[in-house]
Amino acid sequence: GICRGAFSGCQSLRSVSIPAATRLVGPYAFYRCSSLRGLKFAGGLERLGQYAFSGCVGLTDVALPDGMTALEPFAFSDCAQLRTVSLNAQLDTIGSYAFQGCSSLTSIELPPDLHFLGKGVFENCGALASVILNENIQAFPPRLFSGCRSLAHLVVPAVKPPRLFDNPLQGVNLRALVVHVDGEFLGAYKQDVFWGAIENYETFSFEKKK
16 A cells, blocks of 8 residues: 555655555555646556545545545545546545535535445535435535535435534535425425425435435
8 A cells, every 4th residue: 555644745746546456555555746737547456545635726626436435534635626536436434524625526426335424525616506315315414515605406316314513515506406305205394393394395206226
């Protein structure tokens, strides 16, 4: 793997290609490499450590490799120019504040097998307009979308309305927000204390896991 803080603060580093033999990118490995523009993964990577690419303000797009299972807390926090993120199908865990402060990120789609979202994963992602969750996400942890003032479309495939902890949508304009749910379960959302107060719903039929 790449050890803790291996290239932390390396201002001249412009591109990185993570070799296939690498299983772990350690904590702070590329922390605040502000000139880093290109990031490629060859495959084989399983985890990104805490703050691994935090503060890499030059990154604009990231595609996680097949086989990766966990993003640890703050992995890409404060990557202010990061516009697109492609999450791989096997990803199971996104740690707390992993994309906090990614103020240029406009949309995100969670892979179907992801089960865990930490606190504040998308906190202060001010440009985030569209989010597609999966049916495994049955609770919103604290500050999950706090400060996401541009959030306009939220796709929620969960059968039951997700539970909310400590106002995870603080700063979201709920009057403008459109929540997309399976029409079969719209009634349950309308009867929920929080979700029932949402004014704008659109319904679709989601394909269920067999």
